[in-house]
Amino acid sequence: MIEGDLIADPISEAPLSLHQRILSDIEQNILTGRWPPGFKIASEQQLALQYGCSRMTVNKVVTQLARAGLIQRRRKVGSVVLPQKAQSAILEIYDIREEVKATGEIYSHRILSRTVRPANSQEAELLGILRKKPVTDITCLHYAGEQPFCLEQRLINLDAVPDAGTESFEALPPGPWLLEHVPWSAAEHRIAALGAGTTEASYLAIPLGSPVLVVVRQTWRFDHSVTSVRLTYPGKSHTLTARFTPSQAG
Missing domain, CATH: 1.10.10.10 (Winged helix-like DNA-binding domain superfamily/Winged helix DNA-binding domain)
Known part of the structure; x- marks a missing residue:
């Protein structure tokens, strides 16, 4: 047995x-x-x-x-x-819903666009897949109360997550949906402080060029890329906090 x-x-x-x-x-x-x-x-x-x-x-x-x-x-x-x-990563994969709830506001989200299409050359290189392989391209706006909280721009590799091709993400936003459906084995975060471009400024209701915090995350399941997401937060309303202990090495 x-x-x-x-x-x-x-x-x-x-x-x-x-x-x-x-x-x-x-x-x-x-x-x-x-x-x-x-x-x-x-x-x-x-x-x-x-x-x-x-x-x-x-x-x-x-x-x-x-x-x-x-x-x-x-x-x-x-x-x-x-x-x-x-399990001990300094930057864990947080649920944006919980981030909003921690502020005391009511969470909601809106799907701005969702398409299933072939990956272009740049996207294929990013995801480590062949050009023209199918991906779900989704843009989602998360709210804290009535205020925009985070703009999510995500690509999902449909070879790794076929069900994402038919999921609307209206009931459950893409992040927690993926966490529930796909066990990931590795993740990478890249963080930058930038100025809001036209798209970010429009959706987040902030002036063009305003400070924004951008978190770019990619996750893998073994050797297969699952998703790449760009999360943009208004800089004045978001801080990134990590708690850690001294390394045991040496």
């Missing part, structure tokens, strides 16, 4: 290859915390019996998980779950 329960892939109802299914099952258990750091996963032989496949297929999955830093393979012990760096 395999140690721990396995859960189905939430990303898509499309049929998965056996390799993808095993990878998704184990990945989900690790990234959701269902299998905590130190948890010993089933042996390759047990997994092969569980899924009715060759041990070589399982070995490829385990190798991929180890390269992604999700597990560590130990001789005579087996594979154990590693602590995930995302």
